[in-house]
Amino acid sequence: MSGLTIPPSKGGLDFLSLGALVTRLDPGIIPFRKAQSLDIHVSGGEYNVSANLAYCFGLNTGVATAMVDYPMGELVQGRVREMGVTPYYKHFKHDGVRGPNIATVYSDQGHGVRAPVVFYNRANEAGALLKPGDFDWKSIFGGGVRWFHSGGIFASLGETTAPLIMEGMDAAKAAGAITSFDLNYRAKLWASVGGDARGQQVMRGIASKLDCLIGNEEDLQMGLGITGPDVHSKGKLDPETFFGLIDVVTKEFPNIKMVATTLREVHSTNRHDWAAVLWLNGKRYVSPTLHLDVIDRIGGGDGFAAGLIAGLLMGREPEQALRLGWAHGALLTTFPGDTTMAKLPEVEALAKGGTARVQR
Numbered sequence: 001m002s003g004l005t006i007p008p009s010k011g012g013l014d015f016l017s018l019g020a021l022v023t024r025l026d027p028g029i030i031p032f033r034k035a036q037s038l039d040i041h042v043s044g045g046e047y048n049v050s051a052n053l054a055y056c057f058g059l060n061t062g063v064a065t066a067m068v069d070y071p072m073g074e075l076v077q078g079r080v081r082e083m084g085v086t087p088y089y090k091h092f093k094h095d096g097v098r099g100p101n102i103a104t105v106y107s108d109q110g111h112g113v114r115a116p117v118v119f120y121n122r123a124n125e126a127g128a129l130l131k132p133g134d135f136d137w138k139s140i141f142g143g144g145v146r147w148f149h150s151g152g153i154f155a156s157l158g159e160t161t162a163p164l165i166m167e168g169m170d171a172a173k174a175a176g177a178i179t180s181f182d183l184n185y186r187a188k189l190w191a192s193v194g195g196d197a198r199g200q201q202v203m204r205g206i207a208s209k210l211d212c213l214i215g216n217e218e219d220l221q222m223g224l225g226i227t228g229p230d231v232h233s234k235g236k237l238d239p240e241t242f243f244g245l246i247d248v249v250t251k252e253f254p255n256i257k258m259v260a261t262t263l264r265e266v267h268s269t270n271r272h273d274w275a276a277v278l279w280l281n282g283k284r285y286v287s288p289t290l291h292l293d294v295i296d297r298i299g300g301g302d303g304f305a306a307g308l309i310a311g312l313l314m315g316r317e318p319e320q321a322l323r324l325g326w327a328h329g330a331l332l333t334t335f336p337g338d339t340t341m342a343k344l345p346e347v348e349a350l351a352k353g354g355t356a357r358v359q360r
Helices: 048-057 069-084 137-144 163-174 187-191 195-207 217-224 239-252 302-314 318-332 344-351
Strands: 017-018 024-026 039-043 061-069 086-093 104-109 117-121 146-151 178-182 213-216 258-268 272-279 282-288 290-293
Touching: 017 048, 017 163, 024 069, 039 048, 048 061, 048 069, 048 302, 061 069, 069 258, 117 187, 137 163, 146 163, 146 302, 163 195, 178 302, 195 217, 195 239, 213 239, 217 239, 239 258, 239 272, 239 282, 258 302, 258 318, 272 302, 272 318, 282 318, 290 318, 302 318, 318 344
Parallel strands: 017 061, 017 146, 024 104, 061 086, 146 178, 178 213, 213 258
Antiparallel strands: 024 039, 104 117, 258 272, 272 282, 272 290
16 A cells, blocks of 8 residues: 655645535524524534634635535625635525525534534525536646545535546546545435435545545445444543544545544533544544543544644644644634634644643
8 A cells, every 4th residue: 555645745735625614593502492693603514624724823725616606605705805715616606586596504513411413404505506517627637636525414415416526536546635524424414315325426436546544434434335333332532443444444445645634522512521542544543532622522533633734735744743643633622613813832732742731
């Protein structure tokens, strides 16, 4: 098995993601049924990684996505600009009544013993209408792209999104870019387009084209149909359970050179134990375990992915890259919203063992 080799920077983009942008309406700790005001977060499992890499790590990133020409689209475009991400939009015109729309995700944060709740309105979503041929990959990759990324949320949106991911992966490989995919298995989304069997068929096809895979034990089992150690037989922070599954994954998909995930044990909505593991070029790496006081857990996994990928793109050793991902994902859960408010010195300090003592 050949190892993962990160292309050097030659100008252009360090990182490009493909996925749908959404607005997340967030009443904080108030349940939606009693909400009187909402924060609007711009999000997307694939976009979030680009936004985090640009804002926190100073990398040159882009996103290929759908955009709707109406006021919500203007709001989303403004947030994308604020995060420093270069957009490649396929534009759709809104009919003034039914769409197509920027999808909406609703989530209240919960508190203590009350769990967070997430539900969706993805009816007539522009992102689900994206299809092969919508992006000029030759032109985009011709400008230089080191790493190309997509995920299972986008793959689940419709019949044409997974083929578009495959088209993008092929173009990325032809251009010499690293390819990665976050399984992000969402049963509610796959249920609307054929269920688990359809999800596994799609995910396995994409996995056959990847260099790097991100996903936890449930993602690997539900998204890829991988059988392996019972994920509930040991503590949820036991890395050996995950590494056992990785052995199965890499035997079935020998093209995969990296697998990584967070390990999270939820004691309450706001108290988590947090760790991360990395399998890279046949070697295993495990982070320390951190006791987290969580404000908003949405986006923590994307924060981990961004920090890990940033470390690799910046030429850090695997152990250091894993710690950057672990630290950045942890910090992201201390901010409201789906994308980072952290700065690199904060991430570096925590990755090296920093504390929450007051900074004077």
